[in-house]
Amino acid sequence: MLTDFCTTTTTATAAISSTSSSTAVGNSVLIVRRIATVLLFVSFSCFVLYRAGESIGFRIPASFTSRASFFLPTDNVSTAAYSDTEEYMLEKVLKNATMEDKTVIITTLNEAWAAPSSVLDLFLESFRIRDQTRQLLNHLVIIALDEKAFSRCLALHSHCYALVTQGVDLSKEAYFMFPDYLKMMWRTIDYLRVVLEMGYNFVFTDADVMWFRDPFPHFYKDADFQIACDHFSGKPEGVGNRPNGGFNHVRSNNRSIEFYKYWYSSRETYLGLHDQDVLNNIKNDSFIRDIDLKMRFLDTAYFGGFCEPSKNLSEVCTMHANCCFGLESKLHDLRILLQDWRKFLSLPPAQKISSALSWRVPQNCSLDSLRHYAPPPVKKNFLFPLISAFYFGNADEEVKEPRMLKEPL
Ligand SMILES: *[C@@H]1O[C@H](CO)[C@@H](O)[C@H](O)[C@H]1NC(C)=O
Ligand SMILES: *[C@@H]1O[C@H](CO)[C@@H](O)[C@H](O)[C@H]1NC(C)=O
Ligand SMILES: *[C@@H]1O[C@H](CO)[C@@H](O)[C@H](O)[C@H]1NC(C)=O
Ligand SMILES: *[C@@H]1O[C@H](CO)[C@@H](O)[C@H](O)[C@H]1NC(C)=O
Ligand SMILES: *[C@@H]1O[C@H](CO)[C@@H](O)[C@H](O)[C@H]1NC(C)=O
Ligand SMILES: *[C@@H]1O[C@H](CO)[C@@H](O)[C@H](O)[C@H]1NC(C)=O
Numbered sequence: 001m002l003t004d005f006c007t008t009t010t011t012a013t014a015a016i017s018s019t020s021s022s023t024a025v026g027n028s029v030l031i032v033r034r035i036a037t038v039l040l041f042v043s044f045s046c047f048v049l050y051r052a053g054e055s056i057g058f059r060i061p062a063s064f065t066s067r068a069s070f071f072l073p074t075d076n077v078s079t080a081a082y083s084d085t086e087e088y089m090l091e092k093v094l095k096n097a098t099m100e101d102k103t104v105i106i107t108t109l110n111e112a113w114a115a116p117s118s119v120l121d122l123f124l125e126s127f128r129i130r131d132q133t134r135q136l137l138n139h140l141v142i143i144a145l146d147e148k149a150f151s152r153c154l155a156l157h158s159h160c161y162a163l164v165t166q167g168v169d170l171s172k173e174a175y176f177m178f179p180d181y182l183k184m185m186w187r188t189i190d191y192l193r194v195v196l197e198m199g200y201n202f203v204f205t206d207a208d209v210m211w212f213r214d215p216f217p218h219f220y221k222d223a224d225f226q227i228a229c230d231h232f233s234g235k236p237e238g239v240g241n242r243p244n245g246g247f248n249h250v251r252s253n254n255r256s257i258e259f260y261k262y263w264y265s266s267r268e269t270y271l272g273l274h275d276q277d278v279l280n281n282i283k284n285d286s287f288i289r290d291i292d293l294k295m296r297f298l299d300t301a302y303f304g305g306f307c308e309p310s311k312n313l314s315e316v317c318t319m320h321a322n323c324c325f326g327l328e329s330k331l332h333d334l335r336i337l338l339q340d341w342r343k344f345l346s347l348p349p350a351q352k353i354s355s356a357l358s359w360r361v362p363q364n365c366s367l368d369s370l371r372h373y374a375p376p377p378v379k380k381n382f383l384f385p386l387i388s389a390f391y392f393g394n395a396d397e398e399v400k401e402p403r404m405l406k407e408p409l
Helices: 002-022 026-052 084-097 119-128 131-139 147-156 178-197 254-269 275-282 286-290 327-346 349-354 367-372 376-380 384-392
Strands: 103-109 140-144 160-162 201-205 209-211 225-231 242-250 295-297 303-305 318-320
Touching (some): 119 327, 147 160, 209 327, 242 318, 254 286
Parallel strands (some): 303 318
Antiparallel strands (some): 209 318, 225 242
16 A cells, blocks of 8 residues: 555656656746655655665665766755865865866765775776876866775875765765755766866766776867767757766856856756756756857767767777666676777777777666666665656666665675
8 A cells, every 4th residue: 555655656756857847937847846845755755664664774875876976965055155174175186186277187986986996996097098098197186975985085096185074974874865865966066166166177077987088189179068978969069969967078267157057056947857967958048048158069989988889999088887777787897898998909000090899888788788687676665766767867878776885896
Protein backbone atom coordinates (compact mmCIF):
# COMPACT_ATOMS: atom_id res chain seq x y z
CA MET A 1 0.00 0.00 0.00
CA LEU A 2 2.65 2.39 1.07
CA THR A 3 4.65 1.29 -1.90
CA ASP A 4 1.86 2.08 -4.33
CA PHE A 5 1.19 5.43 -2.82
CA CYS A 6 4.78 6.50 -2.87
CA THR A 7 5.38 5.38 -6.39
CA THR A 8 2.38 7.24 -7.70
CA THR A 9 3.26 10.40 -5.88
CA THR A 10 6.77 10.42 -7.09
CA THR A 11 5.73 9.85 -10.65
CA ALA A 12 3.51 12.88 -10.38
CA THR A 13 6.40 14.83 -8.96
CA ALA A 14 8.63 13.96 -11.82
CA ALA A 15 5.93 14.87 -14.29
CA ILE A 16 5.41 18.23 -12.69
CA SER A 17 9.08 18.88 -12.76
CA SER A 18 9.11 18.64 -16.51
CA THR A 19 6.01 20.80 -16.70
CA SER A 20 7.78 23.54 -14.84
CA SER A 21 10.49 23.51 -17.46
CA SER A 22 8.16 23.98 -20.35
CA THR A 23 5.76 26.48 -18.83
CA ALA A 24 8.24 28.63 -17.06
CA VAL A 25 6.12 31.72 -16.87
CA GLY A 26 4.65 33.83 -14.12
CA ASN A 27 2.18 32.41 -11.72
CA SER A 28 1.96 28.98 -13.18
CA VAL A 29 5.56 28.43 -12.23
CA LEU A 30 4.87 29.51 -8.71
CA ILE A 31 1.90 27.22 -8.41
CA VAL A 32 3.70 24.34 -10.03
CA ARG A 33 6.60 24.84 -7.70
CA ARG A 34 4.36 24.90 -4.68
CA ILE A 35 2.69 21.69 -5.73
CA ALA A 36 6.05 20.21 -6.53
CA THR A 37 7.35 21.15 -3.10
CA VAL A 38 4.41 19.49 -1.38
CA LEU A 39 4.70 16.36 -3.47
CA LEU A 40 8.39 16.40 -2.94
CA PHE A 41 7.88 16.43 0.77
CA VAL A 42 5.53 13.45 0.50
CA SER A 43 8.06 11.67 -1.66
CA PHE A 44 10.76 12.26 0.86
CA SER A 45 8.63 11.03 3.69
CA CYS A 46 8.07 7.85 1.76
CA PHE A 47 11.71 7.65 0.91
CA VAL A 48 12.80 8.16 4.47
CA LEU A 49 10.25 5.64 5.72
CA TYR A 50 11.41 3.11 3.26
CA ARG A 51 14.97 3.87 3.99
CA ALA A 52 14.45 3.38 7.69
CA GLY A 53 13.56 -0.22 7.02
CA GLU A 54 16.80 -0.87 5.26
CA SER A 55 19.74 -2.37 6.97
CA ILE A 56 22.18 -1.08 4.40
CA GLY A 57 22.70 2.64 4.49
CA PHE A 58 22.19 4.53 1.29
CA ARG A 59 24.00 7.66 0.37
CA ILE A 60 24.12 9.77 -2.66
CA PRO A 61 27.48 8.70 -3.89
CA ALA A 62 30.37 10.24 -5.65
CA SER A 63 29.53 8.49 -8.84
CA PHE A 64 25.95 9.52 -8.53
CA THR A 65 26.38 11.86 -11.38
CA SER A 66 29.21 11.24 -13.72
CA ARG A 67 29.92 14.90 -13.25
CA ALA A 68 30.79 14.86 -9.60
CA SER A 69 31.19 18.51 -8.94
CA PHE A 70 29.71 19.99 -5.86
CA PHE A 71 30.56 22.18 -2.96
CA LEU A 72 29.71 22.13 0.66
CA PRO A 73 26.42 23.75 1.43
CA THR A 74 26.57 26.74 3.68
CA ASP A 75 23.66 28.04 5.66
CA ASN A 76 22.74 30.61 3.04
CA VAL A 77 23.46 29.26 -0.34
CA SER A 78 21.19 31.78 -2.00
CA THR A 79 22.94 34.78 -0.48
CA ALA A 80 26.23 33.47 -1.78
CA ALA A 81 28.27 35.36 0.75
CA TYR A 82 31.81 34.17 0.99
CA SER A 83 34.01 34.97 3.90
CA ASP A 84 37.07 37.11 3.37
CA THR A 85 39.24 34.23 4.50
CA GLU A 86 37.64 31.94 1.96
CA GLU A 87 38.21 34.40 -0.86
CA TYR A 88 41.70 35.21 0.33
CA MET A 89 42.68 31.55 0.40
CA LEU A 90 41.17 30.91 -3.00
CA GLU A 91 42.87 33.91 -4.54
CA LYS A 92 46.19 32.80 -3.10
CA VAL A 93 45.89 29.42 -4.78
CA LEU A 94 44.69 30.94 -8.07
CA LYS A 95 47.55 33.43 -8.09
CA ASN A 96 50.08 30.68 -7.68
CA ALA A 97 48.58 28.53 -10.42
CA THR A 98 47.73 31.11 -13.04
CA MET A 99 49.09 31.36 -16.56
CA GLU A 100 50.44 34.69 -17.71
CA ASP A 101 47.09 35.74 -19.11
CA LYS A 102 45.28 35.02 -15.83
CA THR A 103 43.84 31.68 -16.84
CA VAL A 104 43.57 28.66 -14.58
CA ILE A 105 42.30 25.12 -15.02
CA ILE A 106 39.88 24.07 -12.31
CA THR A 107 38.50 20.73 -11.25
CA THR A 108 36.60 19.49 -8.22
CA LEU A 109 37.27 16.31 -6.35
CA ASN A 110 35.77 14.18 -3.63
CA GLU A 111 36.95 11.20 -1.66
CA ALA A 112 35.82 8.46 -4.05
CA TRP A 113 37.40 10.09 -7.07
CA ALA A 114 40.56 10.94 -5.13
CA ALA A 115 41.19 7.41 -3.86
CA PRO A 116 44.26 5.59 -5.20
CA SER A 117 43.63 4.04 -8.65
CA SER A 118 40.49 6.04 -9.02
CA VAL A 119 39.59 8.92 -11.32
CA LEU A 120 42.19 11.41 -10.07
CA ASP A 121 45.11 9.12 -10.87
CA LEU A 122 43.87 8.60 -14.43
CA PHE A 123 43.18 12.30 -14.84
CA LEU A 124 46.72 13.25 -13.82
CA GLU A 125 48.17 10.40 -15.86
CA SER A 126 46.47 11.71 -18.99
CA PHE A 127 48.27 15.04 -18.56
CA ARG A 128 51.62 13.40 -17.90
CA ILE A 129 51.77 11.24 -21.01
CA ARG A 130 53.01 14.14 -23.13
CA ASP A 131 55.13 17.21 -22.29
CA GLN A 132 52.63 19.52 -23.92
CA THR A 133 49.87 18.62 -21.48
CA ARG A 134 52.18 17.91 -18.54
CA GLN A 135 53.04 21.60 -18.43
CA LEU A 136 49.40 22.45 -18.02
CA LEU A 137 49.43 20.72 -14.63
CA ASN A 138 51.24 23.79 -13.30
CA HIS A 139 48.00 25.66 -13.86
CA LEU A 140 45.56 23.11 -12.54
CA VAL A 141 43.73 23.99 -9.33
CA ILE A 142 42.06 21.07 -7.59
CA ILE A 143 39.19 22.05 -5.34
CA ALA A 144 38.83 19.32 -2.76
CA LEU A 145 35.41 18.82 -1.27
CA ASP A 146 36.36 16.77 1.73
CA GLU A 147 39.31 16.13 3.94
CA LYS A 148 40.46 12.89 2.31
CA ALA A 149 40.33 14.40 -1.17
CA PHE A 150 42.34 17.34 0.15
CA SER A 151 45.09 15.25 1.68
CA ARG A 152 45.32 13.07 -1.43
CA CYS A 153 45.55 16.23 -3.50
CA LEU A 154 48.34 17.59 -1.34
CA ALA A 155 50.23 14.34 -1.77
CA LEU A 156 50.03 14.47 -5.56
CA HIS A 157 49.63 18.06 -6.64
CA SER A 158 50.81 21.57 -5.82
CA HIS A 159 47.63 23.61 -6.22
CA CYS A 160 45.00 22.33 -3.86
CA TYR A 161 42.15 24.23 -2.31
CA ALA A 162 39.96 22.79 0.42
CA LEU A 163 36.36 23.68 0.56
CA VAL A 164 35.71 22.36 4.01
CA THR A 165 33.95 25.21 5.72
CA GLN A 166 31.92 24.78 8.85
CA GLY A 167 33.65 21.56 9.77
CA VAL A 168 31.21 19.42 7.80
CA ASP A 169 32.71 16.35 6.26
CA LEU A 170 31.09 16.06 2.88
CA SER A 171 32.09 12.47 2.47
CA LYS A 172 30.17 11.42 5.53
CA GLU A 173 27.29 13.83 5.89
CA ALA A 174 24.68 15.54 3.84
CA TYR A 175 24.52 12.69 1.39
CA PHE A 176 21.04 11.36 1.68
CA MET A 177 19.43 14.77 1.73
CA PHE A 178 18.84 15.38 -1.92
CA PRO A 179 18.18 19.13 -1.69
CA ASP A 180 21.54 19.69 -0.02
CA TYR A 181 23.21 17.67 -2.70
CA LEU A 182 21.62 19.78 -5.36
CA LYS A 183 22.71 22.92 -3.57
CA MET A 184 26.24 21.62 -3.57
CA MET A 185 26.17 21.20 -7.31
CA TRP A 186 24.90 24.72 -7.68
CA ARG A 187 27.64 25.98 -5.44
CA THR A 188 30.07 25.04 -8.19
CA ILE A 189 28.43 27.50 -10.53
CA ASP A 190 28.35 30.18 -7.88
CA TYR A 191 31.97 29.59 -6.96
CA LEU A 192 33.09 29.83 -10.54
CA ARG A 193 31.34 33.20 -10.70
CA VAL A 194 33.57 34.32 -7.82
CA VAL A 195 36.62 33.14 -9.76
CA LEU A 196 35.46 35.28 -12.71
CA GLU A 197 34.92 38.26 -10.45
CA MET A 198 38.49 37.90 -9.24
CA GLY A 199 39.47 38.45 -12.86
CA TYR A 200 40.52 34.90 -13.71
CA ASN A 201 39.56 33.13 -16.91
CA PHE A 202 39.21 29.42 -16.43
CA VAL A 203 38.83 26.06 -18.02
CA PHE A 204 36.54 24.03 -15.83
CA THR A 205 37.08 20.33 -16.31
CA ASP A 206 35.60 17.32 -14.61
CA ALA A 207 38.29 14.93 -13.45
CA ASP A 208 36.90 12.22 -15.72
CA VAL A 209 37.94 14.27 -18.73
CA MET A 210 41.23 12.94 -20.11
CA TRP A 211 43.54 15.63 -21.45
CA PHE A 212 45.47 14.41 -24.50
CA ARG A 213 46.41 17.64 -26.25
CA ASP A 214 46.60 21.28 -25.29
CA PRO A 215 43.05 22.49 -25.89
CA PHE A 216 43.84 26.21 -25.95
CA PRO A 217 44.63 26.45 -29.68
CA HIS A 218 41.15 25.08 -30.36
CA PHE A 219 39.18 27.52 -28.25
CA TYR A 220 37.25 30.20 -30.10
CA LYS A 221 39.14 33.46 -29.79
CA ASP A 222 36.09 35.66 -29.40
CA ALA A 223 33.89 33.53 -27.16
CA ASP A 224 32.97 34.51 -23.61
CA PHE A 225 31.66 31.09 -22.74
CA GLN A 226 32.42 27.92 -24.68
CA ILE A 227 31.39 24.48 -23.68
CA ALA A 228 31.87 20.87 -24.73
CA CYS A 229 28.92 18.86 -26.00
CA ASP A 230 27.48 15.41 -25.61
CA HIS A 231 26.32 15.77 -29.17
CA PHE A 232 27.67 18.40 -31.50
CA SER A 233 25.30 19.61 -34.21
CA GLY A 234 28.08 20.86 -36.47
CA LYS A 235 27.28 24.49 -35.72
CA PRO A 236 29.43 26.17 -33.05
CA GLU A 237 26.77 28.81 -32.50
CA GLY A 238 23.76 26.54 -32.72
CA VAL A 239 21.63 26.46 -29.62
CA GLY A 240 20.50 23.02 -30.75
CA ASN A 241 23.74 21.54 -29.38
CA ARG A 242 23.67 19.43 -26.23
CA PRO A 243 26.20 21.09 -23.91
CA ASN A 244 27.96 19.09 -21.21
CA GLY A 245 28.90 21.08 -18.11
CA GLY A 246 31.93 18.89 -17.51
CA PHE A 247 34.22 20.93 -19.71
CA ASN A 248 34.07 24.62 -20.51
CA HIS A 249 36.22 27.67 -21.02
CA VAL A 250 35.11 31.03 -19.71
CA ARG A 251 36.69 34.43 -20.13
CA SER A 252 36.33 36.82 -17.23
CA ASN A 253 34.34 39.90 -18.22
CA ASN A 254 31.08 41.62 -17.34
CA ARG A 255 29.13 39.44 -19.72
CA SER A 256 30.37 36.15 -18.35
CA ILE A 257 29.86 37.33 -14.76
CA GLU A 258 26.30 38.36 -15.57
CA PHE A 259 25.75 35.06 -17.29
CA TYR A 260 26.93 33.04 -14.30
CA LYS A 261 24.63 35.06 -12.06
CA TYR A 262 21.75 34.39 -14.42
CA TRP A 263 22.56 30.69 -14.69
CA TYR A 264 22.73 30.40 -10.93
CA SER A 265 19.48 32.30 -10.41
CA SER A 266 17.74 30.16 -13.01
CA ARG A 267 17.87 27.21 -10.63
CA GLU A 268 14.83 28.89 -9.04
CA THR A 269 12.94 28.86 -12.30
CA TYR A 270 13.82 25.27 -13.07
CA LEU A 271 13.41 23.88 -9.62
CA GLY A 272 15.15 20.60 -9.05
CA LEU A 273 17.23 20.52 -12.20
CA HIS A 274 20.99 20.45 -12.07
CA ASP A 275 23.28 23.02 -13.64
CA GLN A 276 23.64 21.26 -16.96
CA ASP A 277 19.92 20.78 -17.53
CA VAL A 278 19.21 24.36 -16.57
CA LEU A 279 21.87 25.50 -19.01
CA ASN A 280 20.16 23.48 -21.68
CA ASN A 281 16.94 25.33 -20.90
CA ILE A 282 18.40 28.83 -20.79
CA LYS A 283 20.94 28.64 -23.59
CA ASN A 284 18.54 30.31 -26.04
CA ASP A 285 17.08 32.86 -23.59
CA SER A 286 16.78 36.44 -24.75
CA PHE A 287 18.72 37.45 -21.64
CA ILE A 288 21.83 35.95 -23.16
CA ARG A 289 21.38 37.97 -26.33
CA ASP A 290 20.61 41.08 -24.27
CA ILE A 291 23.88 40.90 -22.36
CA ASP A 292 25.61 40.08 -25.65
CA LEU A 293 27.28 36.96 -24.30
CA LYS A 294 29.11 35.05 -26.97
CA MET A 295 28.36 31.41 -26.31
CA ARG A 296 30.01 28.77 -28.46
CA PHE A 297 29.79 25.00 -28.57
CA LEU A 298 32.95 22.97 -28.93
CA ASP A 299 33.28 20.35 -31.64
CA THR A 300 33.42 16.74 -30.43
CA ALA A 301 36.10 16.19 -33.09
CA TYR A 302 38.45 17.86 -30.57
CA PHE A 303 36.46 17.68 -27.33
CA GLY A 304 34.84 14.27 -27.41
CA GLY A 305 33.42 11.81 -24.97
CA PHE A 306 31.87 8.39 -24.75
CA CYS A 307 28.59 9.88 -25.99
CA GLU A 308 30.29 11.03 -29.18
CA PRO A 309 33.99 10.12 -29.37
CA SER A 310 36.60 12.22 -31.16
CA LYS A 311 37.18 9.98 -34.14
CA ASN A 312 40.57 11.16 -35.31
CA LEU A 313 43.33 10.51 -32.77
CA SER A 314 45.54 12.97 -34.63
CA GLU A 315 43.15 15.71 -33.60
CA VAL A 316 41.63 14.78 -30.24
CA CYS A 317 42.26 17.14 -27.32
CA THR A 318 40.04 15.75 -24.58
CA MET A 319 37.80 12.75 -24.02
CA HIS A 320 35.13 12.80 -21.32
CA ALA A 321 33.73 9.68 -19.67
CA ASN A 322 30.18 10.92 -20.18
CA CYS A 323 27.29 8.61 -21.03
CA CYS A 324 28.60 6.30 -18.36
CA PHE A 325 26.90 4.39 -15.62
CA GLY A 326 28.85 3.66 -12.47
CA LEU A 327 32.33 4.41 -11.24
CA GLU A 328 33.69 0.94 -11.95
CA SER A 329 32.54 1.03 -15.55
CA LYS A 330 33.97 4.49 -15.86
CA LEU A 331 37.36 3.44 -14.51
CA HIS A 332 37.36 0.34 -16.70
CA ASP A 333 36.77 2.34 -19.88
CA LEU A 334 39.06 5.21 -18.94
CA ARG A 335 41.94 2.77 -18.48
CA ILE A 336 41.34 1.35 -21.96
CA LEU A 337 41.13 4.88 -23.32
CA LEU A 338 44.58 5.67 -21.90
CA GLN A 339 45.98 2.42 -23.31
CA ASP A 340 44.61 3.30 -26.76
CA TRP A 341 46.16 6.74 -26.53
CA ARG A 342 49.57 5.35 -25.62
CA LYS A 343 49.32 2.83 -28.43
CA PHE A 344 48.53 5.60 -30.90
CA LEU A 345 51.45 7.72 -29.65
CA SER A 346 53.86 4.83 -30.09
CA LEU A 347 53.09 4.60 -33.82
CA PRO A 348 55.66 6.05 -36.22
CA PRO A 349 54.66 9.54 -37.48
CA ALA A 350 53.60 8.43 -40.96
CA GLN A 351 51.46 5.68 -39.54
CA LYS A 352 49.82 8.09 -37.12
CA ILE A 353 48.42 10.15 -39.95
CA SER A 354 47.24 7.21 -41.99
CA SER A 355 46.20 5.23 -38.96
CA ALA A 356 42.73 3.86 -38.86
CA LEU A 357 43.30 3.22 -35.17
CA SER A 358 40.21 4.01 -33.23
CA TRP A 359 39.07 3.87 -29.59
CA ARG A 360 38.03 0.52 -28.21
CA VAL A 361 35.66 2.31 -25.86
CA PRO A 362 32.95 2.79 -24.72
CA GLN A 363 32.58 -0.80 -23.58
CA ASN A 364 31.22 -0.99 -20.07
CA CYS A 365 30.07 2.61 -20.31
CA SER A 366 27.84 1.90 -23.24
CA LEU A 367 24.27 2.91 -22.63
CA ASP A 368 23.17 -0.45 -23.97
CA SER A 369 24.51 -2.10 -20.87
CA LEU A 370 22.09 -0.07 -18.78
CA ARG A 371 19.15 -2.03 -20.00
CA HIS A 372 20.57 -5.18 -18.51
CA TYR A 373 22.14 -3.61 -15.51
CA ALA A 374 20.30 -3.75 -12.21
CA PRO A 375 22.61 -3.68 -9.22
CA PRO A 376 21.13 -4.69 -5.86
CA PRO A 377 21.12 -1.20 -4.33
CA VAL A 378 18.89 0.06 -7.11
CA LYS A 379 16.38 -2.68 -6.51
CA LYS A 380 16.26 -1.84 -2.86
CA ASN A 381 15.61 1.81 -3.32
CA PHE A 382 12.69 1.55 -5.63
CA LEU A 383 12.01 5.26 -5.37
CA PHE A 384 15.45 6.18 -6.37
CA PRO A 385 15.09 6.36 -10.15
CA LEU A 386 12.02 8.53 -9.82
CA ILE A 387 13.45 10.83 -7.22
CA SER A 388 16.66 11.18 -9.13
CA ALA A 389 14.69 11.91 -12.27
CA PHE A 390 13.08 14.73 -10.42
CA TYR A 391 16.17 16.14 -8.84
CA PHE A 392 18.67 15.66 -11.52
CA GLY A 393 16.54 15.79 -14.58
CA ASN A 394 15.97 12.95 -16.93
CA ALA A 395 19.25 13.64 -18.59
CA ASP A 396 19.67 10.86 -21.04
CA GLU A 397 23.31 11.68 -21.43
CA GLU A 398 24.27 11.12 -17.85
CA VAL A 399 22.82 8.16 -16.11
CA LYS A 400 23.07 7.97 -12.37
CA GLU A 401 23.14 5.16 -9.95
CA PRO A 402 23.04 4.94 -6.22
CA ARG A 403 26.26 3.71 -4.72
CA MET A 404 28.13 3.96 -1.52
CA LEU A 405 30.48 6.88 -1.52
CA LYS A 406 33.42 4.67 -0.86
CA GLU A 407 33.67 2.48 -3.89
CA PRO A 408 35.20 -0.92 -3.30
CA LEU A 409 38.03 -0.76 -5.78
C1 LIG B 1 21.20 34.06 6.08
O1 LIG B 1 19.88 34.37 5.69
C2 LIG B 1 19.14 35.01 6.68
C3 LIG B 1 17.74 35.26 6.16
O2 LIG B 1 17.43 34.45 5.09
C4 LIG B 1 19.80 36.33 7.06
O3 LIG B 1 19.10 36.96 8.10
C5 LIG B 1 21.23 36.06 7.50
O4 LIG B 1 21.89 37.28 7.75
C6 LIG B 1 21.98 35.29 6.46
N1 LIG B 1 23.29 34.94 6.93
C7 LIG B 1 24.40 35.17 6.25
C8 LIG B 1 25.68 34.71 6.86
O5 LIG B 1 24.39 35.69 5.12
C1 LIG C 1 52.83 27.50 -5.39
O1 LIG C 1 53.07 26.59 -6.45
C2 LIG C 1 54.22 25.82 -6.33
C3 LIG C 1 54.36 24.93 -7.54
O2 LIG C 1 54.02 25.60 -8.70
C4 LIG C 1 54.17 24.98 -5.08
O3 LIG C 1 55.38 24.28 -4.89
C5 LIG C 1 53.90 25.88 -3.88
O4 LIG C 1 53.70 25.07 -2.75
C6 LIG C 1 52.67 26.72 -4.11
N1 LIG C 1 52.49 27.63 -3.01
C7 LIG C 1 51.30 27.84 -2.46
C8 LIG C 1 51.28 28.84 -1.36
O5 LIG C 1 50.31 27.25 -2.82
C1 LIG D 1 32.62 45.94 -16.36
O1 LIG D 1 32.15 47.15 -16.91
C2 LIG D 1 32.59 48.31 -16.23
C3 LIG D 1 31.99 49.54 -16.88
O2 LIG D 1 30.84 49.21 -17.58
C4 LIG D 1 34.10 48.39 -16.29
O3 LIG D 1 34.55 49.49 -15.56
C5 LIG D 1 34.69 47.12 -15.68
O4 LIG D 1 36.08 47.14 -15.84
C6 LIG D 1 34.12 45.90 -16.35
N1 LIG D 1 34.59 44.73 -15.65
C7 LIG D 1 35.09 43.67 -16.27
C8 LIG D 1 35.52 42.54 -15.41
O5 LIG D 1 35.18 43.61 -17.49
C1 LIG E 1 15.90 30.50 -30.12
O1 LIG E 1 15.23 31.71 -29.93
C2 LIG E 1 14.87 32.36 -31.13
C3 LIG E 1 14.27 33.73 -30.79
O2 LIG E 1 13.41 33.62 -29.72
C4 LIG E 1 13.90 31.48 -31.91
O3 LIG E 1 13.54 32.10 -33.13
C5 LIG E 1 14.55 30.14 -32.18
O4 LIG E 1 13.64 29.27 -32.81
C6 LIG E 1 15.04 29.50 -30.90
N1 LIG E 1 15.81 28.31 -31.22
C7 LIG E 1 15.62 27.16 -30.62
C8 LIG E 1 16.47 26.03 -31.09
O5 LIG E 1 14.83 27.00 -29.73
C1 LIG F 1 43.17 13.02 -39.02
O1 LIG F 1 43.68 14.28 -38.78
C2 LIG F 1 44.91 14.54 -39.46
C3 LIG F 1 45.43 15.87 -38.97
O2 LIG F 1 44.46 16.85 -38.99
C4 LIG F 1 44.65 14.49 -40.96
O3 LIG F 1 45.85 14.73 -41.66
C5 LIG F 1 44.08 13.14 -41.33
O4 LIG F 1 43.73 13.13 -42.69
C6 LIG F 1 42.86 12.83 -40.50
N1 LIG F 1 42.44 11.48 -40.74
C7 LIG F 1 41.22 11.19 -41.14
C8 LIG F 1 40.93 9.75 -41.33
O5 LIG F 1 40.35 12.03 -41.32
C1 LIG G 1 32.95 -4.78 -17.87
O1 LIG G 1 32.08 -5.54 -18.68
C2 LIG G 1 32.41 -6.93 -18.74
C3 LIG G 1 31.50 -7.59 -19.76
O2 LIG G 1 30.21 -7.08 -19.69
C4 LIG G 1 32.27 -7.51 -17.36
O3 LIG G 1 32.61 -8.89 -17.37
C5 LIG G 1 33.20 -6.78 -16.40
O4 LIG G 1 33.01 -7.25 -15.09
C6 LIG G 1 32.92 -5.31 -16.44
N1 LIG G 1 33.93 -4.63 -15.65
C7 LIG G 1 33.67 -3.62 -14.84
C8 LIG G 1 34.82 -3.06 -14.11
O5 LIG G 1 32.55 -3.16 -14.71
